[in-house]
Amino acid sequence: MVSLAFSRPRQLSLHLPALNGVGLLTGVLYLVFFAFGFASFTDPDYWWHLRTGEIIVDTLSVPRHDTYSFTAAGAGLLNHQWLSEALIYISVNSFGYAVTLGFFIALTLASFGLMQRLLLRLGTPPMIALGLVGLGMLISAPFWTVRPQLLSWFLLAVFINVLIDRDRPAWMLVPVLVLWANLHLGFLLGLGIVGLWFLSRAWEARSGQIRFAVWPAVAFVGACVAATLLNANGPRPLLQILEYLPLTSSDVSVQGISELQSPDFGQGIHLPLLAGILVLVGVTLAGRVRDRFAVLLAIAFTAMALQTIRFQPLFALAFLPAAGLAATQLLSHRKREGEAPRSFVNWSLVAIAAVAVLIAIPLLPGAQTGRQANTDGRTFYPAQSLAWVQENVPDANVFTTHMWG
Template sequence: MLTTRRLFTAILFLAVFVMSAREIQDPDFWWHLRTGQFILETQTIPHSDIYSFTRAGAPWIAHEWLSEVFIYALYSLAGFPALILIFSAIITLAFAFVYARCEGKPYSAAFVLLFAALATAPTWGVRPQMISLLLTSVFLFVLDTSVIASEPFDFAQGKLRERSNLHFPTWGLLLRFAPRNDAFGIWLLVPLTVLWVNLHSGYALGIVVIAVYWFGELVRVIASPERAKQSPNFNLGIASSQESLLAMTNTSSLVTLSIILFVTIAVVPLNPNGAMMYTYPFDTLTSRAMQTYIQEWFSPDFHLNEFQPFAFLLLATFASFAVARRRAAPTELFLLAGFAYAALRSARNIPLFAIIAAPILAANVWEWITTRGWNKVFASRAETSRLLAAINWLILILILGVSVARVFAVISNQTLVERAKFPAAAVDFIAQNKLNAPLYNAYGWGGYLIWRRYPDARVFIDGRADVYGDKFIEEFLRTYRGEGDWRARLDKYDVKLILVEPDAPLLTPLALDAQWKKIYADENAVIYQKNK
């Protein structure tokens, strides 16, 4: 029977799914798609650059190779609709695991989850990063359900608080056959790490999360004996069974986490790039060009509306500790502080903070509600009448109809968005006129050119910043801005064609240069050709 609580939960996840369904606009999507095609058709994974004429043969760590195969397989199966729907499902599933860790389900938890979803929304799309978001959420869920470190130690009472209401139907079936606190399920993190390291370099997040849980558990193990010594039974050697179980469980959890941490680190080389994947995630973090020029790596600009939900989530989470009596576990505090710093440093880390903060905020909000007795209103278990169930079904069907229409509109709009966001008509012109000479292209269009023109033509640059390096990217940008001897930099690579946006700074000196002539222009792109 469709109760109001179930209806509310269904509406929540329908909302997340519909919000996450969006047209493909990520400039890197296109070279991911082409790489997946290349791997499937050639049965090889590239280890050097195959797409550009400026860095041809340069080392390339294709760390997302399995995600790219997955993306192209979906595209081959059912085109853009399959990609949009499946990645919306991936995002929704990520938040389902977050929701499973929240207290106050379904009502107060739902509002917290929606704010967390809104905070992450600017980063959503058909991107391998969404798979990392899902796996990070899974890691947090597994650790919370399998490791006692997720439960705050009540120093005032000298005992563990009750476990949070963790609920996820499929996982519950698995856990039913295992003791609650024996770390059953945590061993799944090992094969998941192997899978993750082949999907995306974000695998390092999983190891970082395990390490934080390990450190949080270490703090608990160190702190707990001090409290045990104050027990009247401690010196008599007759500690209660609860106290003994507490000490044993703490130590056991720490040992288990130590082993899991060691094994997950050890299996990282099980990928086509081998041990290089140990350092690759940190190489991108230290790239000066990526930090300076790629907008996603910038700190969030709170003057922009898209970052307001994150600002609210950040402030609300830390402020909630002032009104809640609940004492956070060391692990919670370490995760919250670390990922808050990461999110403030780079907007691309906001989703990670959101999926960590949401259960903490939900727990604090629910604690505040229960101390005032308001939880009794939400906890009503009155039997749902047939009439109310029928009304609930009617509401759900209506909302489902609106949701389907909204998602269908997104899918139908994909071609229009592609032609508005990318130089589709300009590339058509290039192909029709067989203009295969070396071409200087805008940074955000390299991926699209790879999809449309490879292998007939190569690009000057694309979104694989790690392949091009800081020096080359800075040189590219000086040329794009028309600074210094931009002609010499173009001549260095024998560039004969230029494809940039209508407002590109380079167009100003180009228009005054007799060696170059404009051969194409529309509202999205301009093409210049060098005179023979």
């Protein structure tokens, strides 16, 4: 006699990861900043990026000469962000401006997500880490829009995450630098971070804090420099940075660009930067930071942000490790009490917040929700006037300002 045993069918169940109160606040914070990112301005250079990207995709080549200017027609052109422009054109042409903007906002939030994860890895209390990251978002938020620089922000966060607690070369960053060198001139920051890492680790080894193999590290630095030469322009981008040094540049067009000026703390837009610097100075004076790489990062990017507004969002990322480590040292004596997560309730609240954000985005003043970028936001673009000129006087030469894109 044969007996058959039948087991009960398994019930499908979805187990969400635990989510405590800090996790709930994190989700809400990121969703709020994601929503307000759609109320951003249209970058004056956006149409230049879009049109150049179209030329690159259509011709499968990088433009070498100025094809737009009447007064400088045929002049040599160094395009250090050709891959970013091609990606922007492909995205806008396929999905529209709003979706492309959403991608850039999400990538920026991912940058801060990486930094928040790093702070937690370094031992920063979760609520302190969230507060510091929220301040960083506030510092950089005025600059969130469709522009190649945002890709550099993300890669900057990647480099800091990989190098912050390493005393050996991170060879995986070498191919990343090849990509970065074709996306944006910000790859020079990647080289700078590698240099700061080398100096800090050599310094720590000399003082007996760590064991550090110098020659493999030298080979790593050399490989990083060589990797940046694998771009469409060869070594020329390495030299272009000299044109953007405010103390030495005689180029009137560079001196007239607002982003290349020093921040004026009398303007409200720069007050979050001032708050970030004060927080950094306060916590690092009160709490000791042993990681000299984090200290050098904070010093270098503070100096850069004070000299040039364009570096303000980069400071928003780079000051976090030193501030987080100092806060950790200050609060190390406090006993951390565990919190019983109410996962279902908290995940439900995050879901409700996500739905509310999706509903609120189109209602925000100046929200960028269409296939085309806004031309009537905080910066006025004479789109209708130029469309009339193009239709009625197609051979006319139009004098444009930098702010017209």
